[in-house]
Amino acid sequence: xxxxxxxxxxxxxxxxxxxTINCSYSVGISALHWLQQHPGGGIVSLFMLxxxxxxxxxxxxxxxxxxxxxxLHITASxxxxxxxxxxxxxxxxxxxxxxxxxxxxxxxxKP
Amino acid sequence: NAGVTxxxxxxVLKTGQSMTLQCAQDMNHEYMSWYxxxxxxxxxxxxxxxxAGITDQGEVPNGYNVSRSTTEDFPLRLLSxxxxxxxxxxxxxxxxxxxxxxxxxxxxxxxxxVV
Numbered sequence: 001x002x003x004x005x006x007x008x009x010x011x012x013x014x015x016x017x018x019x020t021i022n023c024s025y026s027v028g029i030s031a032l033h034w035l036q037q038h039p040g041g042g043i044v045s046l047f048m049l050x051x052x053x054x055x056x057x058x059x060x061x062x063x064x065x066x067x068x069x070x071x072l073h074i075t076a077s078x079x080x081x082x083x084x085x086x087x088x089x090x091x092x093x094x095x096x097x098x099x100x101x102x103x104x105x106x107x108x109x110k111p
Numbered sequence: 112n113a114g115v116t117x118x119x120x121x122x123v124l125k126t127g128q129s130m131t132l133q134c135a136q137d138m139n140h141e142y143m144s145w146y147x148x149x150x151x152x153x154x155x156x157x158x159x160x161x162x163a164g165i166t167d168q169g170e171v172p173n174g175y176n177v178s179r180s181t182t183e184d185f186p187l188r189l190l191s192x193x194x195x196x197x198x199x200x201x202x203x204x205x206x207x208x209x210x211x212x213x214x215x216x217x218x219x220x221x222x223x224x225v226v
Binding site: 101 | 144146151152153154155156159169201208210212213214215216217218219220222
């Protein structure tokens with residue numbers, strides 16, 4: 001079993017829809033990252049969470065430490081949101097910077 | 112402030128050739144790492160370094176060497192390329208925040224094909 005599981009693997013939405021991507025993990029963590037990767041592009045950090053909720057523009061990330069679960073929400077989705085979204089966790093007590101990655105969720109937003 | 116810079120962006124190698132993927136960061140981060148990304152799999156850690164002169168193996172180190180002579184640079188060397196090393200490689204650097212969390216920064220990636 002992977003230590004970081006994301007769902008769904010693939011997601012197709014119509015422009016304007018509300019989108020949720022889920023991440024569950026099985027280890028104790030000091031932080032959870034949501035990352036974005038556009039086709040053929042680099043990886044950009046969207047959020048780093050250790051508790052609660054963060055919002056940046058149309059993106060909202062939440063985390064429930066007790067349930068070992070995080071969600072990434074996109075409101076009013078747009079075709080430019082099409083990308084792979086990756087959840088990564090920093091295990092508690094692990095070497096600084098060692099992250100465990102989910103396999104990613106490929107999002108396609110149709111106009 | 113350039114962040115994490117990786118070169119080259121694309122590379123094609125013949126089996127048995129050697130090459131070095133370059134990675135540099137200008138944020139004075141102690142921690143740097145190399146990952147590979149393969150279809151259907153999450154990023155996997157190849158090697159990492161917690162500071163100049165210190166390196167260690169990650170999950171998939173075979174076939175790769177690293178060195179860390181300066182804080183800024185962390186090159187990844189493929190000694191004798193194999194088709195199984197066809198992948199997208201990412202370099203990352205990270206720092207501890209004031210709250211003890213790890214903030215990570217990634218390079219643009221190197222798409223390597225070994226034929």
